[in-house]
Amino acid sequence: MLHLPFEPKSRLTFSGNVTVTNGKIWEVTKWHLGRWMSSIPALRLANGVLSFDQNEISDTLSAQFFVKELDEIKVTQYDDPIPHPTRPLCTIVRKEIAPLLFEAANDSAPGESGISWKIIKMAWVHADEIITHIFNACLHLGHHPSFWCKAVVVVIPKPWKDDYLAAKLYRPISLIKCLSKLLEKVVAKRLLFNADKHSLLPTTQFGTRAFSCTIDAGLTLLHDVQTHLKKGDCCAALLFDIKGFFDHVHRKRMTHTLQNLGFPKSITGWVDSFLTDWRVTLSFNNAFGDEHTQPIGTPQGSPVSPILSALYTSPLLKLISEAQSSTLGMYVDDGIIFAYAKEWPEVNTQLRTRYIECQDWLYRSNLACEPDKTELIYFIHPKLSKYLPPPTALSLPGPSGSSDYTVHPSATVRYLSFFINHKLDWGPHVTTMCNHGHASLKALQMLGNSQRGISMAS
Numbered sequence: 243m244l245h246l247p248f249e250p251k252s253r254l255t256f257s258g259n260v261t262v263t264n265g266k267i268w269e270v271t272k273w274h275l276g277r278w279m280s281s282i283p284a285l286r287l288a289n290g291v292l293s294f295d296q297n298e299i300s301d302t303l304s305a306q307f308f309v310k311e312l313d314e315i316k317v318t319q320y321d322d323p324i325p326h327p328t329r330p331l332c333t334i335v336r337k338e339i340a341p342l343l344f345e346a347a348n349d350s351a352p353g354e355s356g357i358s359w360k361i362i363k364m365a366w367v368h369a370d371e372i373i374t375h376i377f378n379a380c381l382h383l384g385h386h387p388s389f390w391c392k393a394v395v396v397v398i399p400k401p402w403k404d405d406y407l408a409a410k411l412y413r414p415i416s417l418i419k420c421l422s423k424l425l426e427k428v429v430a431k432r433l434l435f436n437a438d439k440h441s442l443l444p445t446t447q448f449g450t451r452a453f454s455c456t457i458d459a460g461l462t463l464l465h466d467v468q469t470h471l472k473k474g475d476c477c478a479a480l481l482f483d484i485k486g487f488f489d490h491v492h493r494k495r496m497t498h499t500l501q502n503l504g505f506p507k508s509i510t511g512w513v514d515s516f517l518t519d520w521r522v523t524l525s526f527n528n529a530f531g532d533e534h535t536q537p538i539g540t541p542q543g544s545p546v547s548p549i550l551s552a553l554y555t556s557p558l559l560k561l562i563s564e565a566q567s568s569t570l571g572m573y574v575d576d577g578i579i580f581a582y583a584k585e586w587p588e589v590n591t592q593l594r595t596r597y598i599e600c601q602d603w604l605y606r607s608n609l610a611c612e613p614d615k616t617e618l619i620y621f622i623h624p625k626l627s628k629y630l631p632p633p634t635a636l637s638l639p640g641p642s643g644s645s646d647y648t649v650h651p652s653a654t655v656r657y658l659s660f661f662i663n664h665k666l667d668w669g670p671h672v673t674t675m676c677n678h679g680h681a682s683l684k685a686l687q688m689l690g691n692s693q694r695g696i697s698m699a700s
Contacts, residue, residue, distance in 0.1 A: 281527045282397065286407045300531045303397060304524055306409035309489060309538045315608050317498045323560050326440065326504030334378050334428060336370055342427040346420070353419035354394055354523075362420055377425050384511020390422035391519065393541055397526040414489075416522065416541035426546040429512065433505075433549045442503050443552060444559040449574035450552040456658040459573055463580065463657065466569065467666060470582040471623045476630060477582035480593045480649075481657060483615035484604065487575035488547055489539040491554050492608040493517040499554055513550065538608070548574060558603045568592045570600065573658055586620075586633050593618075597638055610641050618649045622664050 285299045286292050293299060343366060346359040366373070380386060393416040403411045418426075437443045438452050448459040463479065470477045493514060500510045520541060524531035540547035555572060562570035567588075568581040577600065581592035601611055620632035637646045654663045654670045661671040 282406070282412075284407065285409060292407065296527060296529065299526075300524060302409050303412065303414075303526070304531065304534060306412075307395065307414040307489060307524070308522065308534045308536055315492055315495060315606060317494045319557070319603075319606055321557070321561055321603075322502055323557055325502045326442070328501075328506055329436070329440075329504050331381065331506040331508045334374060334381065336374050338431075339374060339377065339424065339428060340366070340370070342431065343424055346424075350420075351396075351417050353417050353422070354392060355419050357420055359420050362424070373421070373424075377428060380425060381429070381508050381512055384508045384515060386422075386425075386512055386516040386518075388519075390419055390425075391516070392521045393418050393523075393543075394530070395522045395524050397524070414524075414542055416543040418541060418544055423545055426516075426544050429509070430546040430549050432509075433546070433553065436503075436505070437549065437553065440504065443556055444563060446559050446563065446569065446571045447552055447556065447573075448571065449576075450548040456573065456660075459571060459578075459658055460660045460662075462571065463578065463662070464666070466580055466582075467621050471621060471666075474623070474626065475582045475584060476586050476589050476620075476626075476632070477580065478589050478593060478618065478620045478632075478651075479655075479657075480579040480581075480597060480636070481615075481617040481619075481655060482577045482579070482597070482600070483612045484575040484577065485610050485612040486539075487609065488542045488551060490608050490610075491517075491540050491551055492538060495607055496550060496554055499557065503553065503556070516546070551575070554607070558600065558607075561603065562596060562599065565596060565599075568596050570596060576658065578657065586630060589620075590633055590636050593636060594638060601639065601641070605642070613638075613640060613647055616649050617655045618651045619653075619655045619662065619664055620651050621666065624665065 282299060284292055284294045285302055287298060287302050288305070293302075343359070343363060348358065348360040348363075350359055352358040395414045395416050398413045398415050399406050400411050400413055406412070434450070434452060443451055445454075446462075448454045448456065448462075467477055467479075496517065497510045497514045500513060501507070517540060518537075520536040521533055522536050522541075523533050540550050551574060552572075559570060559572060562568070562579075567583055568579060571578045571580070579593055579596045579600070581589050581596065583589045583592060597611075604610055616638065618636050622632060632651065634650065636649045636651075638649060640647050651664070654661055656662075661674050663670055
């Protein structure tokens with residue numbers, strides 16, 4: 243009998259050999275999406291050779307995920323925003339920790355210690371004061387214990403890729419000790435609270451912020467396009483992706499940014515300690531590789547990494563917000579530059595200028611754009627398309643001052659979870675979503691077979 247790993251809220255049995263322990267039937271349709279790859283059979287090495295050797299695959303993945311040296315950058319930049327006044331540190335209380343602990347899933351993978359969330363919950367009744375005291379000591383001293391800075395990094399394939407022969411198509415997820423993650427949850431909640439209360443994150447950062455999501459990002463773009471098309475303007479959007487965002491967040495630059503945003507020295511000291519010299523062990527194909535040091539970046543899988551990364555790029559959003567005839571929006575590491583003007587050449591100029599500014603800021607902050615993921619779309623007014631045809635391409639500078647590369651516009655681009663058409667025709671988006679829905683219904687039909695399936699009521 244197959245038992246699905248869902249939270250047991252209700253129990254349905256069908257087909258004679260399958261038990262579903264969840265009343266949310268739409269969760270069951272995830273079956274038809276396939277299973278995660280349980281192994282990496284082969285990988286293309288840096289020299290282009292396809293290898294099946296586990297040691298070579300491990301070396302290639304390690305080179306992709308783990309940065310060996312901490313690059314020297316200027317911690318203080320000339321275009322940093324005006325510093326905020328420093329805010330005091332409030333003491334952590336038991337009420338602050340308990341909800342974060344008990345909302346954690348018991349089946350979540352523990353770190354190297356093997357102490358799961360369930361064990362910590364059982365110990366909380368007797369050790370709540372001790373845990374609270376330890377957490378307060380960590381923040382007041384600005385110190386994250388070194389034995390917590392150790393993680394097992396599992397390799398997860400990125401979804402919806404044609405093949406998985408390149409190392410960049412995999413994502414490293416750090417399995418961190420649960421007690422460390424609990425402290426990280428407390429810090430993350432405090433950072434989010436301060437970011438909302440003191441407006442530390444611009445409204446154009448749609449990821450990680452409270453009461454903000456992909457729908458807000460899509461509606462904002464739609465509003466901007468419709469507004470300027472009604473005015474008779476030409477407008478376009480340039481989508482770009484930050485390469486290895488979490489893996490290249492610079493520790494010293496991170497702590498300086500937090501100080502500039504008014505966080506107390508105890509918090510910035512804890513962040514500096516938290517990001518210092520992680521020891522990570524790569525795990526794939528049911529085997530463990532050699533231990534590596536990770537002197538840079540935020541661990542993917544840590545509760546505090548998303549908000550730290552959003553705060554890291556907040557100066558860039560504030561810098562571009564002062565520009566004319568263009569805007570910059572971010573969803574964690576996905577950026578979109580929107581520009582408008584009366585003529586198409588001016589639109590292209592605005593896009594290129596803003597892109598150069600973003601690329602320059604990212605370079606000075608130890609980050610970079612990924613040219614392969616850059617997309618361009620020109621929004622066309624039906625009445626003006628004959629008189630003002632859009633350009634056929636946009637030239638952008640390559641990374642690190644290399645030669646320019648050309649981006650050609652697309653009729654439809656995928657922005658987060660939306661498929662946006664250059665005429666604001668939602669047909670492609672509706673068709674794609676309907677195909678997803680049709681596949682889900684087919685999966686339910688298979689599960690709801692009249693002879694051996696679940697009942698109609700279920």
